[in-house]
Amino acid sequence: MDYQFSESLQHFKSSAVREILKLTQGKSIISFAGGLPAEELFPVEAVRDAYVAALNRGNSSLQYGLTEGYLPLREALAERMRQKNITVTPDEMILTTGSQQSIDLLTRIYIDPGDVILVQQPTYLAALQVFQARGARVVAVKGDEFGMDLEDAAAKIKQHQPKLLYVTPTFSNPTGYVWNLERRQGILQLCRRHNVLILEDDPYGELQYSSDRLYPSIFSLDTHPHGSVVVYTSTFSKTVAPALRTGWAIGDPAIIRNMARAKQAADLHSSSMDQQALYELLCRFDLDAHIAGIRKDYEQRMLLMTDLLEGLNIPGLRWNRPEGGMFIWLELPEGYKAEELLVKAVEEGVAFVPGAPFYAGEPQVNTCRFNFTHSDSKEMKLGMERFARAMNSYVPSPV
Amino acid sequence: MDYQFSESLQHFKSSAVREILKLTQGKSIISFAGGLPAEELFPVEAVRDAYVAALNRGNSSLQYGLTEGYLPLREALAERMRQKNITVTPDEMILTTGSQQSIDLLTRIYIDPGDVILVQQPTYLAALQVFQARGARVVAVKGDEFGMDLEDAAAKIKQHQPKLLYVTPTFSNPTGYVWNLERRQGILQLCRRHNVLILEDDPYGELQYSSDRLYPSIFSLDTHPHGSVVVYTSTFSKTVAPALRTGWAIGDPAIIRNMARAKQAADLHSSSMDQQALYELLCRFDLDAHIAGIRKDYEQRMLLMTDLLEGLNIPGLRWNRPEGGMFIWLELPEGYKAEELLVKAVEEGVAFVPGAPFYAGEPQVNTCRFNFTHSDSKEMKLGMERFARAMNSYVPSPV
Numbered sequence: 001m002d003y004q005f006s007e008s009l010q011h012f013k014s015s016a017v018r019e020i021l022k023l024t025q026g027k028s029i030i031s032f033a034g035g036l037p038a039e040e041l042f043p044v045e046a047v048r049d050a051y052v053a054a055l056n057r058g059n060s061s062l063q064y065g066l067t068e069g070y071l072p073l074r075e076a077l078a079e080r081m082r083q084k085n086i087t088v089t090p091d092e093m094i095l096t097t098g099s100q101q102s103i104d105l106l107t108r109i110y111i112d113p114g115d116v117i118l119v120q121q122p123t124y125l126a127a128l129q130v131f132q133a134r135g136a137r138v139v140a141v142k143g144d145e146f147g148m149d150l151e152d153a154a155a156k157i158k159q160h161q162p163k164l165l166y167v168t169p170t171f172s173n174p175t176g177y178v179w180n181l182e183r184r185q186g187i188l189q190l191c192r193r194h195n196v197l198i199l200e201d202d203p204y205g206e207l208q209y210s211s212d213r214l215y216p217s218i219f220s221l222d223t224h225p226h227g228s229v230v231v232y233t234s235t236f237s238k239t240v241a242p243a244l245r246t247g248w249a250i251g252d253p254a255i256i257r258n259m260a261r262a263k264q265a266a267d268l269h270s271s272s273m274d275q276q277a278l279y280e281l282l283c284r285f286d287l288d289a290h291i292a293g294i295r296k297d298y299e300q301r302m303l304l305m306t307d308l309l310e311g312l313n314i315p316g317l318r319w320n321r322p323e324g325g326m327f328i329w330l331e332l333p334e335g336y337k338a339e340e341l342l343v344k345a346v347e348e349g350v351a352f353v354p355g356a357p358f359y360a361g362e363p364q365v366n367t368c369r370f371n372f373t374h375s376d377s378k379e380m381k382l383g384m385e386r387f388a389r390a391m392n393s394y395v396p397s398p399v
Numbered sequence: 400m401d402y403q404f405s406e407s408l409q410h411f412k413s414s415a416v417r418e419i420l421k422l423t424q425g426k427s428i429i430s431f432a433g434g435l436p437a438e439e440l441f442p443v444e445a446v447r448d449a450y451v452a453a454l455n456r457g458n459s460s461l462q463y464g465l466t467e468g469y470l471p472l473r474e475a476l477a478e479r480m481r482q483k484n485i486t487v488t489p490d491e492m493i494l495t496t497g498s499q500q501s502i503d504l505l506t507r508i509y510i511d512p513g514d515v516i517l518v519q520q521p522t523y524l525a526a527l528q529v530f531q532a533r534g535a536r537v538v539a540v541k542g543d544e545f546g547m548d549l550e551d552a553a554a555k556i557k558q559h560q561p562k563l564l565y566v567t568p569t570f571s572n573p574t575g576y577v578w579n580l581e582r583r584q585g586i587l588q589l590c591r592r593h594n595v596l597i598l599e600d601d602p603y604g605e606l607q608y609s610s611d612r613l614y615p616s617i618f619s620l621d622t623h624p625h626g627s628v629v630v631y632t633s634t635f636s637k638t639v640a641p642a643l644r645t646g647w648a649i650g651d652p653a654i655i656r657n658m659a660r661a662k663q664a665a666d667l668h669s670s671s672m673d674q675q676a677l678y679e680l681l682c683r684f685d686l687d688a689h690i691a692g693i694r695k696d697y698e699q700r701m702l703l704m705t706d707l708l709e710g711l712n713i714p715g716l717r718w719n720r721p722e723g724g725m726f727i728w729l730e731l732p733e734g735y736k737a738e739e740l741l742v743k744a745v746e747e748g749v750a751f752v753p754g755a756p757f758y759a760g761e762p763q764v765n766t767c768r769f770n771f772t773h774s775d776s777k778e779m780k781l782g783m784e785r786f787a788r789a790m791n792s793y794v795p796s797p798v
Contacts, residue, residue, distance in 0.1 A: 001626040002594055003653060004562055006511045012660040034463075042461040048454035051672075055447040062441040062640035064433075097496060097666035104665050108532075112405045129664040133507075163403055195401055227400040241461035243671040254402060261411040265528040266503050267496035271670035272642045273450075 008113075011132045024351050030383035033351040035173060035326060036374040038301075041294055042241045046285040047277065053284065054276035065272035067264045068256070069095025069248070073279040077248055080282075085220040086232070088250045094259050097270045099203055099247035102233035102259075103166075104130050105266065106199055106249065109258040111136050116162040120148060122358030122367070124173045124201065127166055140361035145175075145320065147183030150190065157194050164197050170215055171204035171325025174358045174369035178323055184218050191229050192222075198230045203247075206239050206291050208324035209299035219250070228252045236278060238326070239291050244274040298326065298373055301380070305372040308384040314391055319370075326373045329355070332366040335396045339365070344394045350386035410531045423750050429782035432750040434572060434725060435773040437700075440693055441640045445684040446676065452683065453675035464671035466663045467655070468494025468647070472678040476647055479681075484619040485631070487649045493658050496669045498602055498646035501632035501658075502565075503529050504665070505598055505648065508657040510535050515561040519547060521757030521766070523572045523600065526565055539760035540564075544574070544719065546582030549589065556593050563596050569614055570603035570724025573757045573768035577722055583617050590628050591621075597629045602646075605638050605690050607723035608698035618649070627651045635677055637725070638690050643673040697725065697772055700779070704771040707783040713790055718769075725772045728754070731765040734795045738764070743793045749785035 024031060054061055068074070074090035081088055096102045103126075111117065113135030119128070121140040131138050139160050142152040147169060156162070165187070169179035191198050200218045208215070219232035228251055235247035249259060263269070281287070305328060306321050316333030330352075332338060338354035345351060355367030375383060423430060453460055467473070473489035480487055495501045502525075510516065512534030518527070520539040530537050538559050541551040546568060555561070564586070568578035590597050599617045607614070618631035630650035635643060648658060662668070680686070704727060705720050715732030729751075731737060737753035744750060754766030774782060 001591065001596070001623065001628050001651070003596070003651070004509070004594075005657060006507065006509055006514075008511065009508045009657055009661070012508075012657075012664060036463055039458040039462050042458045044454055044458050044461060047461065048451055051450040051454070052447055055443055055450070059438045059441045059443050062443060062446065062642045063438050064435055064636075064641040097669060100664075101666040108405065109408045109411075110403070110405055112407065115405075126664060126667070133661070133664050192400065195403075197400070197402070224400070229400050237463075242463040243461045243675075245666065245668065245670045245672075252400070252402070258404060258408055258411075262408070262532070265411060265499075265525060265532050266665070267500040267644065268525070269644065270496060271644045271673050273644075273676075274670050274672055276642075277672075 008133055008135060029349050029351050030375060030379050031351045032370040032383060033353045034374060035371055037238055038373050041297060043290055046281060050277040050281040053280040061276055065269050067260045067269045070272050070275035070279060073275045076279055076282045085216060091253050092256055093248055093250045094256050095270055095275055096247045096249060097245045098237055099201060099233040099235040100126060102247055102249035103127050105259040105262045106231055107131060107134050108262045110164060110197060116160040118156055118162045118165040119360050120167055121361055122174055122355055124168055125358050128360055138360040145177045147179030148187055150186040153187060154190055157196060162196055164199060165191055166199045168201045169218060170202055171207060171322055174327055175329040176320055176322030176325045176327045178215055184221055188218050188221055188229060200230050200232045202232060202234045203238055204325040207295060207298060209295050231255055244278060246274050246278055301372045304377055304380055308381060312388050326371055328370045328372060330368045330370055336366045337396060338368040340397060341390060341394050345387060345390040348386040348390045350383045407532055407534060428748050428750050429774060429778050430750045431769045431782060432752045433773055434770055436637055437772050440696060442689055445680060449676040449680040452679040460675055464668050466659045466668045469671050469674035469678060472674045475678055475681045484615060490652050491655055492647055492649045493655050494669055494674055495646045495648060496644045497636055498600060498632040498634040499525060501646055501648035502526050504658040504661045505630055506530060506533050507661045509563060509596060515559040517555055517561045517564040518759050519566055520760055521573055521754055523567055524757050527759055537759040544576045546578030547586055549585040552586060553589055556595060561595055563598060564590055565598045567600045568617060569601055570606060570721060573726055574728040575719055575721030575724045575726045577614055583620055587617050587620055587628060599629050599631045601631060601633045602637055603724040606694060606697060608694050630654055643677060645673050645677055700771045703776055703779055711787050725770055727769045727771060729767045729769055735765045736795055737767040739796060740789060740793050744786060744789040747785040747789045749782045
């Protein structure tokens with residue numbers, strides 16, 4: 001049999017993160033590479049009780065469900081969103097298999113091959129994979145630690161007439177950066193004026209360490225609930241647990257209705273056991289208190305990692321101290337190549353993700369993403385010692 | 400905001416089944432329309448125990464999982480498949496969100512817009528939706544109650560050079576028909592000779608009422624495990640419960656690897672809670688005995704429905720007595736239009752699905768699909784009385 005795979009398959013690049021995780025399999029490696037939440041914080045007993053409660057409702061809990069998702073969970077989520085100044089009804093919401101599927105479904109219903117999508121520079125890798133697999137032309141907009149550059153965004157919109165702009169404005173993966181209010185408002189106005197749909201991906205927004213500052217979602221700044229410029233997506237993966245694979249998208253009913261049509265063909269519906277368990281969890285568990293605990297814990301880990309980096313005293317090495325999320329963005333000294341350094345690092349027994357694959361445009365090859373939420377303090381210290389050894393033994397190849 | 404949906408969205412037709420279910424909402428209607436398994440047979444206690452067992456394994460049960468699915472479940476499934484003369488290793492298998500997602504993923508990696516897919520006439524509606532949304536040209540092959548017409552299949556292969564042939568050879572949705580051995584072998588040989596990949600969809604194969612006859616899967620007849628002509632997909636939705644949304648595809652490692660690449664972009668992975676619970680269920684629950692119970696029960700329901708149809712004594716009304724599965728295929732008298740009859744039926748308080756949407760080619764408009772697994776005997780009798788009233792009051796519109 002001579003298989004004739006589709007042309008669009010050529011666009012599915014395997015994730016660099018996954019390749020690295022393969023590289024480390026079987027070795028005793030300390031990994032700052034993955035995007036994994038801290039397992040020890042998962043509320044496993046509460047989740048178990050929630051499944052039991054859902055199944056105690058009887059046999060109908062095991063039947064087929066709605067494509068849009070379990071209605072009581074959509075109602076409870078709408079209620080939770082109200083606390084964040086987002087007013088939505090359940091028919092403006094669809095439950096998906098993680099927020100990843102929200103990105104995929106919106107792309108299916110909104111993007112044809114050749115259409116242009118604007119993204120941050122750098123941006124979430126697995127969104128790039130979706131866009132590229134769809135045959136979209138992905139164009140990167142300049143930015144800094146305060147968000148997208150509004151002038152460059154305006155120029156790129158004029159030049160390329162994009163249909164979609166994809167952003168992770170709050171504690172971005174990979175950088176951990178957060179947009180200020182001016183950038184949020186600026187992008188919203190720009191996109192409304194030029195009829196560009198915004199996909200606001202917010203998996204990390206709830207992981208803000210301190211409540212000193214307020215970063216309203218772009219969705220909540222949009223005062224046009226009907227005909228909204230923004231589709232907002234988030235997930236329980238970082239606040240409860242990833243295994244339940246439950247994310248959601250909110251947006252205009254026309255958008256949500258079409259996402260449901262696409263989802264019906266894609267998988268009929270996501271696990272309604274998980275959705276029912278999450279509903280029961282919201283009824284009987286103080287999720288806000290739980291998230292407060294995660295925030296405190298992650299802040300400690302972030303502070304430890306940045307302190308350890310400080311202690312390495314490596315000239316030319318730069319990093320940020322994010323206000324939330326799960327990642328630190330490192331800039332290696334000028335001339336360093338993160339992918340080369342990674343080979344050394346793995347030899348020393350530590351892994352991270354080079355920054356290059358996160359760039360849709362020209363990559364900055366001396367950048368890397370460090371995750372700090374999946375290592376305890378002992379592992380983190382040991383990992384940083386190994387990273388220091390890798391840095392010391394590494395000599396950049398000539399350009 | 401003026402939304403500019405993708406062109407391919409135009410191909411996503413909303414399912415006729417779903418539209419009818421909407422029509423019946425809030426009314427006290429007896430529905431033979433859905434494809435729902437009997438709720439009262441769901442092993443709800445065993446499923447609850449399985450979730451508890453999975454979560455008792457600790458916090459790591461809630462972490463991100465592999466895109467290919469939970470390895471112990473793939474191993475247990477491979478073991479189960481061996482009893483059906485199918486020898487596979489876990490890397491020849493991927494777990495998906497129902498078998499629906501297997502159809503979608505294979506289509507994404509194998510079909511480009513304009514490619515030809517051959518299907519049975521009539522065939523599974525939600526597969527047609529996937530193929531049409533992809534922009535494939537779907538061509539129907541003639542067939543009868545013993546399977547696809549081999550001569551017509553050969554002619555259509557010659558004429559259209561299809562890349563894929565999609566079949567449900569065992570207790571098909573919508574007809575309940577089962578292919579004989581000759582047709583299975585004939586199609587396999589034909590497809591191997593002409594390099595046409597077969598997607599064998601088998602959600603109902605385990606629901607064979609009697610073990611008198613053996614209907615080997617086309618996959619098991621293929622003696623080339625590497626370079627296999629067949630991708631086989633099935634699901635736990637009909638043997639355990641739909642809410643867990645767990646299906647699987649098996650095939651050549653090259654195919655499975657590419658499906659995993661597509662799945663990574665689509666949703667990273669399906670619910671690993673559900674997969675872990677199903678693994679625990681297989682460890683501690685006699686699934687085969689449970690399935691034997693379902694078979695016996697469904698056979699009784701099928702016999703009751705066909706006896707009731709017999710008792711209606713309607714000239715020109717024809718139906719089959721399937722050997723398995725969940726559906727009966729009805730042919731109304733010549734000149735009747737099932738969609739018109741449905742309107743009358745809903746007025747009388749009973750619903751079914753007209754056959755037309757299941758046809759890729761010219762539809763036979765006097766056909767309908769009746770489901771017998773979601774009504775108890777009281778509902779079935781009442782529903783059939785209502786159906787008889789609808790038949791009596793119905794006058795076909797002139798052609």
